[in-house]
Amino acid sequence: MKTRTLGKTGFEVSEIGLGCWQLGNDFGPVEDKEAMSILQTAVAEGIQFFDTADVYGGGLSEERIGQWRKTLTKPPIIATKVGRHSELYPSGYSKSAVKKSLQASAQRLGVESIDLAQLHCVPREVLFAGDLLAWMEDLQKEGVIKHFGASVEMLDEAMFCCSHPELASLQILFNVFRQDATESLLPLAENNDVGIIVRLPLASGLLSGKMERDRIFSEHDHRSYNKDGDAFHVGETFNGIPFNTGVALVDELKEKLPKGQDILDVSLRWILDQPQVSSIIAGASRSSQVVRNAAASSLPPLDKDLHALLSEYYREKVKKHIRGGI
Numbered sequence: 015m016k017t018r019t020l021g022k023t024g025f026e027v028s029e030i031g032l033g034c035w036q037l038g039n040d041f042g043p044v045e046d047k048e049a050m051s052i053l054q055t056a057v058a059e060g061i062q063f064f065d066t067a068d069v070y071g072g073g074l075s076e077e078r079i080g081q082w083r084k085t086l087t088k089p090p091i092i093a094t095k096v097g098r099h100s101e102l103y104p105s106g107y108s109k110s111a112v113k114k115s116l117q118a119s120a121q122r123l124g125v126e127s128i129d130l131a132q133l134h135c136v137p138r139e140v141l142f143a144g145d146l147l148a149w150m151e152d153l154q155k156e157g158v159i160k161h162f163g164a165s166v167e168m169l170d171e172a173m174f175c176c177s178h179p180e181l182a183s184l185q186i187l188f189n190v191f192r193q194d195a196t197e198s199l200l201p202l203a204e205n206n207d208v209g210i211i212v213r214l215p216l217a218s219g220l221l222s223g224k225m226e227r228d229r230i231f232s233e234h235d236h237r238s239y240n241k242d243g244d245a246f247h248v249g250e251t252f253n254g255i256p257f258n259t260g261v262a263l264v265d266e267l268k269e270k271l272p273k274g275q276d277i278l279d280v281s282l283r284w285i286l287d288q289p290q291v292s293s294i295i296a297g298a299s300r301s302s303q304v305v306r307n308a309a310a311s312s313l314p315p316l317d318k319d320l321h322a323l324l325s326e327y328y329r330e331k332v333k334k335h336i337r338g339g340i
C-alpha cells in the first residue's frame with residue numbers, strides 16, 4: 015500500500031483508506047464480528063486511515079473503531095466529523111456545543127485528541143458565516159483536535175473552505191461520475207496544501223459494476239430511503255444519479271472500456287491518478303471488498319486514451335443526470 019501526505023496534517027495516509035459509515039449499520043445491519051473483520055482486514059492490507067462521524071449509527075461506528083483501536087499496537091489515523099448531530103444541526107451551532115460534540119467523539123474513539131475533525135456538510139449559510147472554521151481553529155489550539163478539515167457537498171463550499179489558512183483537508187464527493195473538481199478545486203487545494211480525501215469513490219457501489227436495475231436495498235440502507243434525497247442531500251446517494259439511470263450508464267461505460275479493464279479498478283485508479291488526492295475512503299460491506307479495493311494502490315496509472323475516454327463520457331453522458339448541483 016502506497017502512502018501520500020494529507021495536506022497540512024503532515025500525516026502519511028494510505029492511498030486507500032476505509033470509509034466507516036457502514037459500521038454504524040446505516041447500510042443495513044453489520045454484525046460486530048463482521049465489523050471487526052472489516053477493520054482487521056483493512057490493517058492487514060496496509061490501510062491505516064479511517065473515516066467516520068459522530069452520527070454514523072448514532073455513535074456506533076466511532077464506538078466500534080474505539081474498541082478495535084485498543085487492540086492495536088500501532089495506532090491508525092482516524093478522521094471523524096462534527097456538525098450533523100441533532101444538538102447542532104441545523105441551527106444549534108455554538109463553540110461550546112461543537113466542543114462538547116468533539117469531546118464525546120474523542121471518548122468513543124478512545125483518544126485524547128482527535129487526529130482530524132471535519133465539519134460534516136453543515137448548512138451552506140452556517141459554513142459561509144465563517145464562525146465554525148474559526149471555532150475549529152480555537153479547538154485545535156486548545157488541543158481538543160490535532161487538525162481540522164471539512165466535508166462538503168458543493169464545489170463553491172469546497173473552494174471557500176480551501177482558502178482558510180489553517181484548513182488541513184477537504185473531503186469531497188469525487189469519482190468517474192463526478193469529475194468537476196479536477197478543473198479548479200484540485201489546483202487550489204494543491205497550492206494551499208489542503209489534502210483531498212475522496213468519498214463515494216464508487217458512487218455508493220454503482221461503479222463496482224455489480225448493480226442491476228431495480229435492485230431492492232434494505233429499508234435501513236440510505237440507498238433505499240435517500241435514493242431521491244428524502245433524508246439528506248439528493249446529490250449524495252448514488253452521486254445524485256437516479257439508480258436505474260446510473261446502472262445503465264455504468265453498463266454502457268463497461269462496453270467502452272479496453273478489453274480486460276474492470277470498471278471498479280478503473281474507477282479507483284482514475285481517482286488515484288489525480289496527484290492532489292491524498293486518500294480514497296472506500297466503503298466496504300465485507301472484508302473481501304476491502305481486499306479488492308486496497309489492491310488499487312498497486313495498479314499502474316491509466317493511460318492517456320483511457321483518461322480522455324472517461325472525461326468525454328462524463329461530460330457527454332453522465333453530468334446532466336446529477337441532481338442537487340455540483
Ligand SMILES: NC(=O)c1ccc[n+]([C@@H]2O[C@H](COP(=O)([O-])OP(=O)(O)OC[C@H]3O[C@@H](n4cnc5c(N)ncnc54)[C@H](OP(=O)(O)O)[C@@H]3O)[C@@H](O)[C@H]2O)c1
Nearest residue numbers: 033034035165213214215216217218219222297299303306
Ligand atoms: N457527507 C459526508 O461527509 C459523507 C457522505 C457519504 C460518505 N462519507 C464517507 O465516505 C465513505 C464511502 O462512502 P460510501 O460507502 O457511501 O460509498 P462508496 O465507497 O462509493 O460505496 C461503498 C459501497 O460500494 C460497494 N462496494 C465497495 N467495494 C466493493 C467491491 N470491491 N466490490 C463490490 N462492491 C463494492 C458496497 O456496496 P454493497 O453494500 O452493496 O456491497 C459498499 O457498501 C463512507 O463510509 C463515509 O466514511 C461521507
